[in-house]
Amino acid sequence: MPATAIAPLKIGNLTIDPPILQAPMAGFTNAAFRQIVRxxxxxxxxxxxxxxxxxxxxLDEHEAExxxxxxxxxxxxxxxxxxIWDNDAATMAKVGxxxxxxxxxxxxxxxxxxxxxxVTEKAHSGSYLLREPQRMHAIISQxxxxxAPTPVTAKIRLGCHPKNINCDEIARVVEEAGAAALTVHGRTAADMFRGHADWDRISEIKAHLKNIPLIGNGDLDSPEKVVTAFEKYNVDAVMIARACLGRPWLFSQAAAALRGEPIPPEPTMVQQRDVMLHHYRLVVDRFGEEKATILMRKYACCYAQGKRGARHFRTHVAKVSTEAEFYAVVEEHFPLSPAD
Incomplete structure (x- = not known):
């Protein structure tokens, strides 16, 4: 693909280049992870x-951290x-x-x-609000x-249920309310993360937007899929989510592919282990040994995913609670061979 084929993304007065976004993911995309991606x-x-x-x-009202x-x-x-998330426009505006x-x-x-x-059934927020377009409009507009002038964007799914796909209507509401960009995950809320993201359906939403960019999200787990998303589907940018959690180098590979350059190879198994240990040290520096070690269990499982012996490693790392235990389990059990 020629380097000039993909234009930078414009979100309000902000230029995003390359037009590859890291998805917000609860429990994962904290400052340590973001530093490694950078x-x-x-x-x-x-x-x-x-x-x-x-x-x-x-927390603010109680003068807490x-x-x-x-x-x-x-x-x-x-x-x-x-x-941010909630279902009350005034609360969201206050935090924004x-x-x-x-x-x-x-x-x-x-x-x-x-x-x-x-988030949905208990707090009536997140994808629950896809059934209440006017409430979404109020939240966005406030x-x-x-x-202003900082841009506000929205992330949605195709709908609440496969039998109730209303993303076209929602897209119009989002733009009319003043949002500067729309990100669409190609599944419904009922799908959770099962099956495959429907990129054809994401692409169709573009016709319902007048001026704001469309960002596609779902199942982007290789540089080749990122290139295909731009070549085949009518999106202005892409957002990478779960696939990057154990492969924070995926963004650099995708960016090279978009520029038409050779894709950097996967780090060696030893290098991947070292990235994970670097990640762990960043978390320890912030949260201290005990909390950081517990937090790092799930990250460690992500780094091991797809490797031979990953299940065995997960069994052991899920039990660690001290720095010494973490390093010992990594030294003895972290997979150093790719899957067959």
């Missing part, structure tokens, strides 16, 4: 974990997006204003796509007003 390069826009707006307000999910945000390089004024974030993103029951 060290490899290739991601045009990074994002925090999603932040509970109501919880943020409660702001959420751990905002760790690093004030000081790390830009551009950077912070994703603080993120812009106090943290100086580049983008405020609204989560209308999370399918997890705790955020746009208080955050």
């Amino acid at each position: 060290e490899f390069g290739g991601a045009g826009l990074l994002a925090t974990e999603m932040v509970n707006a109501r919880g943020f307000v409660w 702001h959420p751990d999910r905002l760790w690093g945000v004030a000081d790390e390089p830009r551009p950077l997006a912070v994703q 204003a603080r993120l812009v004024e106090e943290y100086g974030v580049s983008v405020v993103d609204i989560n209308f796509g999370c399918p997890v029951r705790q 955020l746009v007003q208080v955050c």
